[in-house]
Amino acid sequence: MDKIGKDILFARRLILNNELVAIPTETVYGLAANGLNPDAVLKIYEAKNRPSFNPLILHVASIERAKTLVKDFPEKALLLAEKFWPGPLTIVLKKKNIVPDIVTAGLDTMGIRVPNHPLTLELLKSLDFPLAAPSANPSGYVSPTSPHYVMQQLGDAVAYILDGGICEIGIESTIVKMVDDEVAILRLGGIELEKIEALIGKVRYPQNKDERIESPGMMASHYAPQKKLVLGNMEENLQKFPGKKIGVIAFKQIGTSTGLRQNTNKFILSASGDLHEAARNLFSHLRKLDESDVEIILAELVPDEGLGRAINDRLRRAASQDI
Ligand code: TXA
Ligand code: MG
Numbered sequence: 331m332d333k334i335g336k337d338i339l340f341a342r343r344l345i346l347n348n349e350l351v352a353i354p355t356e357t358v359y360g361l362a363a364n365g366l367n368p369d370a371v372l373k374i375y376e377a378k379n380r381p382s383f384n385p386l387i388l389h390v391a392s393i394e395r396a397k398t399l400v401k402d403f404p405e406k407a408l409l410l411a412e413k414f415w416p417g418p419l420t421i422v423l424k425k426k427n428i429v430p431d432i433v434t435a436g437l438d439t440m441g442i443r444v445p446n447h448p449l450t451l452e453l454l455k456s457l458d459f460p461l462a463a464p465s466a467n468p469s470g471y472v473s474p475t476s477p478h479y480v481m482q483q484l485g486d487a488v489a490y491i492l493d494g495g496i497c498e499i500g501i502e503s504t505i506v507k508m509v510d511d512e513v514a515i516l517r518l519g520g521i522e523l524e525k526i527e528a529l530i531g532k533v534r535y536p537q538n539k540d541e542r543i544e545s546p547g548m549m550a551s552h553y554a555p556q557k558k559l560v561l562g563n564m565e566e567n568l569q570k571f572p573g574k575k576i577g578v579i580a581f582k583q584i585g586t587s588t589g590l591r592q593n594t595n596k597f598i599l600s601a602s603g604d605l606h607e608a609a610r611n612l613f614s615h616l617r618k619l620d621e622s623d624v625e626i627i628l629a630e631l632v633p634d635e636g637l638g639r640a641i642n643d644r645l646r647r648a649a650s651q652d653i
Contacts, residue, residue: 334477334491344489352466352480354494355445357418357502358473359480360463368430371462377487380469385434386462387441391454404508406530416446418520422507449494472613475500500610516545518640551650555620559627561649567628577624581632595624605637
């Protein structure tokens with residue numbers, strides 16, 4: 331039997347057998363197992379080589395299912411869930427005891443979301459437990475946006491990859507946490523800050539590193555290719571690495587600067603300047619350059635609004651050497 335396919339019943343059987351199955355979501359592919367079974371969840375940490383202090387998020391089919399796993403669902407969190415689920419928003423809430431400690435790395439809170447992908451929703455509806463699923467990449471690397479990328483890196487570790495095509499959003503979910511009565515942003519992703527604030531008013535999103543509400547998995551260096559990635563003004567950076575084979579990721583266009591050598595490997599995120607298209611392309615462009623023979627990847631920031639904020643966050647982490 332092929333390892334990549336659309337057989338939901340087969341995926342279900344494997345999950346019931348405590349095996350690992352890669353699942354499609356609208357954001358990125360997840361590496362899924364029975365979220366209430368500690369042995370199955372342990373396999374996820376092992377396959378990804380994920381530090382044991384970095385908690386996983388749970389995926390469920392509906393708000394009703396989520397309610398069976400959380401201690402309470404504060405009003406603002408419920409408003410967000412009602413508006414954005416199924417969708418790319420993870421909400422960190424107090425967990426009930428039935429959620430094993432290994433899922434949350436010992437925290438008394440857990441991240442939970444309803445993903446918006448028909449295959450995975452059908453799979454979730456057919457199960458009476460949640461699926462724990464981090465992004466289906468080795469810890470620290472770029473998240474996979476197609477079944478092919480999962481196969482390349484975790485093909486041996488998964489029993490099956492449920493093929494839901496290319497991920498529609500292309501970057502991970504936005505993560506929010508209830509802190510006292512306020513909503514704080516832990517990670518920007520597929521739901522824009524502007525959309526959240528339009529619904530519930532100002533949220534906490536400290537730009538200042540020291541004030542940030544830490545999420546255990548948000549290391550400075552993350553989502554990172556193996557090649558060195560240099561972020562900044564493209565025209566300037568193109569002059570800086572004589573003799574090196576350069577790869578370029580630009581937002582709308584690549585300048586006609588003399589610095590752009592004939593054989594430069596070039597990728598445009600969105601020729602029309604559409605941030606959704608840019609988000610969808612980001613990780614596959616990074617992967618293609620990482621696989622190519624370029625020695626250095628040059629990238630530039632995109633406008634810091636809407637999905638652009640999340641794209642810039644990923645680019646900064648990809649460029650960071652600071653682990
Ligand atoms: O879009 C997504 O969120 C994808 C798809 C598969 O759903 N999943 C994903 O999972 O990106 P992962 O594990 O790669 O990222 C989840 C992040 C981690 O940085 C983790 O530290 C944080 O969520 N997290 C999980 N539980 C948490 C908690 N209780 N408190 C704070 N942060 C938490
Ligand atoms: Mg991840």
